[in-house]
Amino acid sequence: MGEAAVAADRDDLTVVFTYGTLKQGFSNHVLMQEMIRAGEASFLGPGRTADRLPLVCGPYRVPFLINLPGAGDRVRGELYAVSRRALARMDELEGTSRGHYVRLPISVSVLAGKGEGDGGYVVQGEAYYAHPSYAEELWRRNEEKGFSAYSAVEAMGYVKRKDRPQDITFLDQIRIFISTR
Helix, strand or coil: CCCHHHHHHHCCCCCEECCCCCCCCCCCCHHHHHHHCCCCEEEEEEEEECEEEEEEEEECCCCEECCCCEEEEEEEEEEECHHHHHHHHHHHHHHHHHHCCCEEEEEEEEEEEECEEEEEEEEEEEEECCCCCCHHHHHHHHCCCCCCCCCCCCCCCCCCHHHHCCCCCCCHHHHHHHHHC
C-alpha cells in the first residue's frame, strides 16, 4: 500500500487533490511549500481523477474543476496529505466561505513513477470544485471543452489575485466572464 493510501486512512489528515495553481511550478504552490516546511502537509505524488471531470479556465485563466462526472477528461494533478490547519488555509485561499469553490470528495488513481501510468490503486480524497451556483454555466461558456491538465499552456495569461481589479468581487468577475463570449 502506498503513502497516499496510508494518509487516506488517517483521521488527522485529509488527502487533497490539486489540479491548478497549487501544483508545483505554479503561482500558489508557495502555500503548499510553506505548509510542508511547517510539517502541516506532505506531497504524496501525482494522481489522475478516477472519473472524467471537466477542467476549464475562467476569468484571468483561473482553473476550475467542475463536478459533472462523465464529462471532460481524467484530470492530472498532485496529491497532498494535509492537517486540519493546512486544510483551513486552503479553504481560505479557495474562497469556500465566499462561494468561489466547494470542497467535495474525489476518487483519484495514484500514478506510478513520474506519473506515466496508474499505480494500481485509487484513494479517496477531496478537491476544490467550481461552486454549483455557476459551475454548469462556466462549462457551457467554455463550449463544454476542457483539458486533462493545467499546464503552462493553459496558465498562459494567468493573473495573480493581487494584480486583478480590487473594486469587483471574484464572483462578479466570474459572472462577467460567463456572460461574455
